Amino acid sequence: MGEELKVIVFGLGEEEYGIEVDKVRTIERMLPITRVPKVPSFIKGVINLRGVVLPVIDLRGRFGLEESVSTENSRIIIVAVGDVEIGFIVDSANDVIDIDSDNIETPPEIVGGIRAKYLRGVAKIGENRLLIMLNLAEVLKQKEIDQILEIEG
């Protein structure tokens, strides 16, 4: 038995993803978003979360997937990594589960079109359910954003 991990499960398209619960501040319904000019298109803008201005990004866009229109089920997951606090727009967020860290396997090179370095691994839950664990620090890397900016600019 490895370490027990509490994980928030959210959906992006057909896939299910997981973030450790201690990285997650809150989960919000969609809020009005103010557009910020001259940023990569996956940065949707900023929201007012109880008096604090926070940027939100579309995770699909961040992974280079096709962006979807927000629905009744869409949520903003507020995460904090290091000194960065940010909101992720996801298609749905509805579950908290415990997984054993031994059940997390190193990811294959590409999962659902996402490059492996954004992933911590793939966790097997039950018989035929796979959970993609995100490597948040890598997802939020500023350098990466600058590179994307350069390509776009």
Next chain:
Amino acid sequence: MDMNAYLSMFIDESNDHLQALNENLLRLESDPEDVSIVQIIFRSAHTLKGMSATMGFEDLAALTHEMENVLDLVRNNKLKMDSFIFDTLFKSLDALENMVQDVIAGGSGKADVTHIVTALKSIVSGDYKNQASAPVAAAAAVEVSGETPQVSDAASEAASLLDEFQTSVLMQSMDSGLSVYHVVVHVSEGCILKAARAYMVFDFLERTGEIVKSHPSVQDIEQEKFDRSFTVFMISSASAEDIHKGIVSVSEIESADVTQMDRETLAQLGRRAEQAAEQPAAPPAAAAVVNAAPVAAVPAKQEPAKEEKARPASNGPVARTIRVDIERLDALMNLFSELLIDRVRLEQLATEIRRSDLTETVEHMARVSGDLQNIVLKLRMVPVESVFNRFPRMVRDIAKSLDKKIDLVITGAETELDRTVIDEIGDPLVHLLRNSCDHGIESIAARVAAGKPEQGTVHLRAFHSGNNVFIEIEDDGNGINREKVKQIAIKNGVVTPEEAKRLTDNEINMLIFAPGFSTADKISDLSGRGVGLDVVKSKIASLGGHVSVTSQEGKGSIFSIQLPLTLSIISAMLIKLGTEKYAIPLSSIVETGIIRKEQIRSVHKSFMMEFRGSVIPVLSLSKVLDCPSFSEAGEAETEIVVIRKGEKLGAILVDEFIGQSDIVLKSLGNYLTNIDAISGATILGDGQVALIIDPNALIK
């Protein structure tokens, strides 16, 4: 005991004491005969030593102890201050500062200070002048004054301790066959819980006998108001050896001297006590001082009369203050910002609902929250003194290393600025002051040749004006050599020769703030590496201020920094671009107006318009911000906002004005940094986020 709880207090207070030491040493340097200053310095050093020892920073304590030895000789007129002693003391202060910085950074405050200690010791012994005048005696005297007197002095010490009643009690107990002991307990140097150790000793003594008198008093000992030793008179039936063994078995007790007292010594003591009572000038007066300043107790005993005289002069009336954690103030500020947002929302609702009693209440609330805003903002204001006070020392050092004579005159140190600005303004000021001392003020020879006094003067002024604070640095040095500035600017590619010809005097002066510019012929330690002034300029711009310079060749220069009073709440104009709302800081708006489309002219592919007799550029805000929901192309008449950056003006085209409002500045967080033309965000009355336009980025 959790030392961390005391650490922040220790750091705060050490910084205060180091600052006081610095200031007073500077004062002493200009007036070396004034012993009262030495007293103040001594007290600061002593307190610092005590605190460091309590916190277990032994190197700190050891170094201050050596400083104390030197100062002690000075204040007893056994030693005359000279430049070597000043330099050594200043060096010691620097070393102490470094150690405290290390402690702040989470270190153990350890540092190798052997050479400074050796220098200090050589001063005490007189070796540094090769004068062997009474070194040993002096040193010994210092030792005694620093610590509670040894047993050999017990009798004379005791005279001041026992009153007639206590003496007679001791006499009577001797008559009834009990022994009377005079016990001096030394706590070991690194002991952290002195009071607790002392308590254990007392506990033991009370079990073996009866304590008649302790010095310092039991209360003072409980509050750790003693150095490293304390004295107790007790009656007991146990033997001296047993008592000694019992005390020493308490951990962290270094030694205990237990002396049995006989009738004769006691009688002597009694007589002395009487004499002492008749001469109020001696020990009783000292005791009074001890009560008044328990921390400085031991040195105060030396010259009570002088101590009393020095204290009122140094203190004066003290404003009653409390120390508050800066985070709490920030939290207060944040809460207030929330309130402000709700207030704006309420005002909106009240105008929609139009009920007179609601409007009245909202208006009252607006007034109250206006007052509250003033107070909250004031709370965050700090006098610039906290930045200025390190400059006299810095200028002294610079002057010394450059072999110049420079007098720094500070005025308006009480001027207050927002805490955030204070934190950031230090470095730019250091740069500017160094620049003035290094490049501004000439060498002594050059000054004399130019018919100026040998000593150069640098003025550092701070004052309020409207919603701004100005800080000026004026020197009576050489001024800016514009020809040289031009040549270097051309050589370094800052401007082309053609451009240089057209520049006004003021524009040439501003060239020194250009990146990669330096006029110093040789690179000195202080400034002249070509970094510095451009950093100063960008730093001040990031604080929402700007810096300018005026100069008269041969007469000197004035650097003037304009800073906003606060960075957290500003007045702004809210505007609309289609569905989006933006805020433009009022401080950079010159005028608003409406113009017809034909008034905008195309000049060389960029747009210009006439504004009050001059031609200014016109910018489309919706293009700059890539706004999808608005374009002024279809409008026959357009609203414009004329903005200013320094001397330059520009007009920006907007969709609609919403109105003026006090807004709370919010940062966009660490993820979104350096977004072009946006300086931050604010939350509007309806809860939506509006971005704040950075006008400085719009005018190039």
